[in-house]
Amino acid sequence: MNALPLLRIGDVLLVSIQTELHDELALRFQRELAEKVADEHIRGVIIDISALEIVDSFLGRVLHDIAATTSVLAARTVVVGMRPAVAITLVELGLSLHGLRTALNVEAGLRQLGIRRLDVSGEAR
Amino acid sequence: MSRVLAADTMPIRSEGDIVGVRQLVRQHGAAAELSLVEQTKLVTAASELARNTLLHGGGGKVEVESVEEDRRRTIRLSFIDSGPGIEDVELALTDGYTTAGGLGLGLGGTRRLAGEFEIDSVPGEGTTVTVRFHTRVRG
Ligand SMILES: Nc1ncnc2c1ncn2[C@@H]1O[C@H](COP(=O)(O)OP(=O)(O)OP(=O)(O)O)[C@@H](O)[C@H]1O
Numbered sequence: 001m002n003a004l005p006l007l008r009i010g011d012v013l014l015v016s017i018q019t020e021l022h023d024e025l026a027l028r029f030q031r032e033l034a035e036k037v038a039d040e041h042i043r044g045v046i047i048d049i050s051a052l053e054i055v056d057s058f059l060g061r062v063l064h065d066i067a068a069t070t071s072v073l074a075a076r077t078v079v080v081g082m083r084p085a086v087a088i089t090l091v092e093l094g095l096s097l098h099g100l101r102t103a104l105n106v107e108a109g110l111r112q113l114g115i116r117r118l119d120v121s122g123e124a125r
Numbered sequence: 126m127s128r129v130l131a132a133d134t135m136p137i138r139s140e141g142d143i144v145g146v147r148q149l150v151r152q153h154g155a156a157a158e159l160s161l162v163e164q165t166k167l168v169t170a171a172s173e174l175a176r177n178t179l180l181h182g183g184g185g186k187v188e189v190e191s192v193e194e195d196r197r198r199t200i201r202l203s204f205i206d207s208g209p210g211i212e213d214v215e216l217a218l219t220d221g222y223t224t225a226g227g228l229g230l231g232l233g234g235t236r237r238l239a240g241e242f243e244i245d246s247v248p249g250e251g252t253t254v255t256v257r258f259h260t261r262v263r264g
C-alpha cells in the first residue's frame with residue numbers, strides 16, 4: 001500500500017501531504033518515492049506541503065533527504081506551499097534545508113521544473 | 126492571582142503519541158489565542174521534545190497546562206521521563222550535538238522557540254524538560 005497518493009503527470013510526480021505524518025509513515029513515503037522515481041524514469045517531483053501546520057526537524061530532514069536521493073536518481077524535487085509561519089519556525093529551529101528547492105505553489109513548482117503547461121491528457125510540455 | 130484554565134497529561138509511548146501530543150498542544154494554543162507564528166512554534170517545540178522523550182528517554186509523559194495571570198496566558202509543557210538522563214546538559218543543548226544520529230537541533234532549537242526553557246536531568250534517574258509560551262499582555 002502506498003504511504004501517500006502519488007499523482008503522475010507526464011514524467012513528473014505530484015504528491016500532496018494532506019495529513020500529519022507519523023515518523024514511520026514519513027520514512028515509508030521517502031522509500032516509496034525513491035523506488036517510483038527510479039522505476040518509472042521520473043524527471044521531477046513536486047511535494048505540496050500547504051496543508052501542513054508544522055514541519056519539525058524530523059520531517060524537515062525527510063524532505064531534505066528526498067531531494068538529495070531524487071537528485072542522485074537524476075530527478076529534481078521542489079517542495080511547494082510551505083506556510084510562512086512554518087518557514088519562520090524552521091529557521092529559528094536551525095534547520096537550514098540547504099539545497100532544498102522551494103516554490104510558492106504547484107504552478108510555480110512546475111515552472112521550476114521547466115514545465116510551462118499541462119494539457120488535458122496529462123502530458124507535460 | 127493566577128488561575129489554571131486547563132491541565133492535561135498524556136503518555137508518550139509510541140510515534141502515534143507524538144502526533145497526539147501535537148494535537149493536544151495545538152488545542153491549548155488555539156484556546157489561548159496565540160498568534161499563528163507562536164502557535165506554530167509551540168506545536169513544533171512539542172513535537173521535538175515529545176520525540177526526545179520517546180527516543181532518548183525511553184518514553185514518558187507530557188503535562189500541558191494553560192494558566193492565566195496578570196492578563197496574560199502561559200502555556201507550560203513539561204516532558205517527563207525516567208530514562209538515562211543527560212550527563213552534560215550544556216553539551217546536549219549545542220546545535221549539532223547528537224548521540225542518536227539525529228541533527229542535534231531538537232533541544233537547542235526548542236530553546237530558541239520557547240519564551241522560557243528549563244532542563245532538569247539526573248543521570249540514571251531521568252529528564253524533565255519544561256518550556257513556557259506566553260501570550261501578549263492584553264487590554
Ligand atoms: N529526554 C532525554 N533523555 C536523555 N537524553 C536526552 C533527552 N533529550 C535529549 N537527550 C540527549 O541530548 C542530545 C541532543 O538532543 P537533540 O534533541 O538536540 O538532538 P537529537 O534528538 O539527537 O536530534 P534531532 O532532535 O535533531 O533529531 C540527544 O542526542 C540525547 O543524547
Ligand SMILES: [Mg+2]
Nearest residue numbers: 173177231232
Ligand atoms: Mg531531538
